[in-house]
Amino acid sequence: MTKGTITGVNGNLISVAFEGAVALNEIGYAKLGETRLMCEIVRIRGTVADMQVFEDTSGLGAGCEVEFTGELLSVELGPGLLKQVFDGLQNPLPGLAEQFGFFLQRGKTVAALPRGEKWAFTPVAKPGDRVFAGDTIGTVPEGVFTHRIMVPFGLKGRWTVKDVAPAGDYTVEEQVATVVDGTGAEMPVRLMQRWPVKIPISCFAERLRPEKTMVTQIRTIDTFFPVALGGTYCIPGPFGAGKTVLQQTTSRFAQVDVVIYAACGERAGEVVEMLREFPELSDPRTGKTLMDRTIIICNTSSMPVAAREASVYTAATLAAYYRQMGLDVLMLADSTSRWAQALREQSGRLEEIPGEEAFPAYLESVVASFYERAGRVRLRDGSTGSVTIGGAVSPAGGNFDEPVTQATIKVVGAFHGLSRARSDARRYPAIDPLDSWSKYKGVCDETLVAKARAVLRKGSDVGQMMKVVGEEGTSMDDFTLYLKGELIDMAYLQQNSFDETDAACGADRQRHVFGVLCGVLDAKMRFSTRDEARSFFHRLTQLFRDWNVAKWDTPEFAAGEKAVIDAVSSRQ
Numbered sequence: 001m002t003k004g005t006i007t008g009v010n011g012n013l014i015s016v017a018f019e020g021a022v023a024l025n026e027i028g029y030a031k032l033g034e035t036r037l038m039c040e041i042v043r044i045r046g047t048v049a050d051m052q053v054f055e056d057t058s059g060l061g062a063g064c065e066v067e068f069t070g071e072l073l074s075v076e077l078g079p080g081l082l083k084q085v086f087d088g089l090q091n092p093l094p095g096l097a098e099q100f101g102f103f104l105q106r107g108k109t110v111a112a113l114p115r116g117e118k119w120a121f122t123p124v125a126k127p128g129d130r131v132f133a134g135d136t137i138g139t140v141p142e143g144v145f146t147h148r149i150m151v152p153f154g155l156k157g158r159w160t161v162k163d164v165a166p167a168g169d170y171t172v173e174e175q176v177a178t179v180v181d182g183t184g185a186e187m188p189v190r191l192m193q194r195w196p197v198k199i200p201i202s203c204f205a206e207r208l209r210p211e212k213t214m215v216t217q218i219r220t221i222d223t224f225f226p227v228a229l230g231g232t233y234c235i236p237g238p239f240g241a242g243k244t245v246l247q248q249t250t251s252r253f254a255q256v257d258v259v260i261y262a263a264c265g266e267r268a269g270e271v272v273e274m275l276r277e278f279p280e281l282s283d284p285r286t287g288k289t290l291m292d293r294t295i296i297i298c299n300t301s302s303m304p305v306a307a308r309e310a311s312v313y314t315a316a317t318l319a320a321y322y323r324q325m326g327l328d329v330l331m332l333a334d335s336t337s338r339w340a341q342a343l344r345e346q347s348g349r350l351e352e353i354p355g356e357e358a359f360p361a362y363l364e365s366v367v368a369s370f371y372e373r374a375g376r377v378r379l380r381d382g383s384t385g386s387v388t389i390g391g392a393v394s395p396a397g398g399n400f401d402e403p404v405t406q407a408t409i410k411v412v413g414a415f416h417g418l419s420r421a422r423s424d425a426r427r428y429p430a431i432d433p434l435d436s437w438s439k440y441k442g443v444c445d446e447t448l449v450a451k452a453r454a455v456l457r458k459g460s461d462v463g464q465m466m467k468v469v470g471e472e473g474t475s476m477d478d479f480t481l482y483l484k485g486e487l488i489d490m491a492y493l494q495q496n497s498f499d500e501t502d503a504a505c506g507a508d509r510q511r512h513v514f515g516v517l518c519g520v521l522d523a524k525m526r527f528s529t530r531d532e533a534r535s536f537f538h539r540l541t542q543l544f545r546d547w548n549v550a551k552w553d554t555p556e557f558a559a560g561e562k563a564v565i566d567a568v569s570s571r572q
Ligand SMILES: Nc1ncnc2c1ncn2[C@@H]1O[C@H](COP(=O)(O)OP(=O)(O)O)[C@@H](O)[C@H]1O
Pocket: 237, 238, 239, 240, 241, 242, 243, 244, 245, 246, 428, 429, 495, 496, 497, 498
């Protein structure tokens, strides 16, 4: 193993003079007495490696020894990941919500996958089978899923199965198969494998276009600004506008198999609250707890920035692992701005030439390659899987005209901009219906959506004008248009994530309700005074809202619909 000696310390960055060979992103351990602090090479200059330390560096100084491992920062992949809460380096943080101190003791690491636990393995492959990296060797049940045990992702080319263990209980470290390549080289297959987080897992047959809607059951999203399975989207918004609540609602109701939630660099208090709430959320798909199909990667603003930088890659790697089992995975990052700040700090210490607002000049390419971790793929066995990535962005002061938001907008497929005006008015979700956009296909008819958007836009224009000239300064038609725009907002865009029924609106229901709403927008209604118009729309809004909290496909639902339709026809 290559060894080195620290020549300088600057915050969490150390310079290490080494002899021998090292590689970028290689992991090493700085020795401080008995304690070993993990660090990663971020730059090599001649025989000096600059390394970021994943822990508090106090006590480290010139002369301390560093051992290089020859390995890149890696995570463990295998059964037992679901339900866990990890830090950015995949150390499990059990019972975390109870304590406020997130830190493991410095220098301590804990295996991500429990070593003693046994899993019921069922072989799928047989001796003599031809296999490639990522192909299924056998399965084990994990919670609600069949977890595939796969040929290690790093193996190149074609391999032959030499032997497979019989059905039985095995720990993650036990060998369950052997594969050999054309030269006779043998490789063991275990329930667990390791994979470097900064390298995408790419052992699938082909990339597919993200053309299927990922139904979130949030009306504003699915109808107006949809997200596709395997697509990418961002949620920029000022502090308190509802990014975290929106992501939590999405993780609960989105029609996906697995959710990976990266809580990245937000304040400890907020993260603790999130961790407390998450296990209490019930899973509408199984009736059990949502945690059964969730993994949380958690990194607060008080944890070292280097681990924060790593945490989103850890999350993306876990997401791709489950995709490789033919599952639809949603990865949410909250917030990517804090992640970008970690990049900025690191770049500053490296004294790189800064770009805009002192972010590194390569910010855009780092953001782009992060979102490239998303995608829908066809696996070699014909099944499909997807990783969808949604990133919250928290620009200072809610100003979207800043480097992180701008770099993100360039690469994502949908933009859900949260507006301070909407959240102040408690119009939730605060996704701005005029500013937001999506390149994906939604659940409703596109022509109808375009019409409704036109009403929203014109209605908003009239509303702005009325602020100047007053209601009397607008024509009756314009005034009605304004009220129709408000109706779309109040009756359809706004959705109460704390109401049992309204919180989740399935695709069929959205199509149905949106159809009725569009009928109302088309209807020619006559009013003789503005007061009359206003009070009619007020009542209509209330009828829609009552309808929204009626359970789908019940007599109450039918009654709610009839009340809306009757009210409208009485005006025609
Ligand atoms: N959909 C919603 N329905 C009701 N209240 C909401 C909703 N979204 C946000 N809020 C309110 O706004 C507060 C801040 O939301 P949060 O998601 O924490 O904001 P952010 O993550 O953008 O800082 C929440 O604690 C809640 O009171």
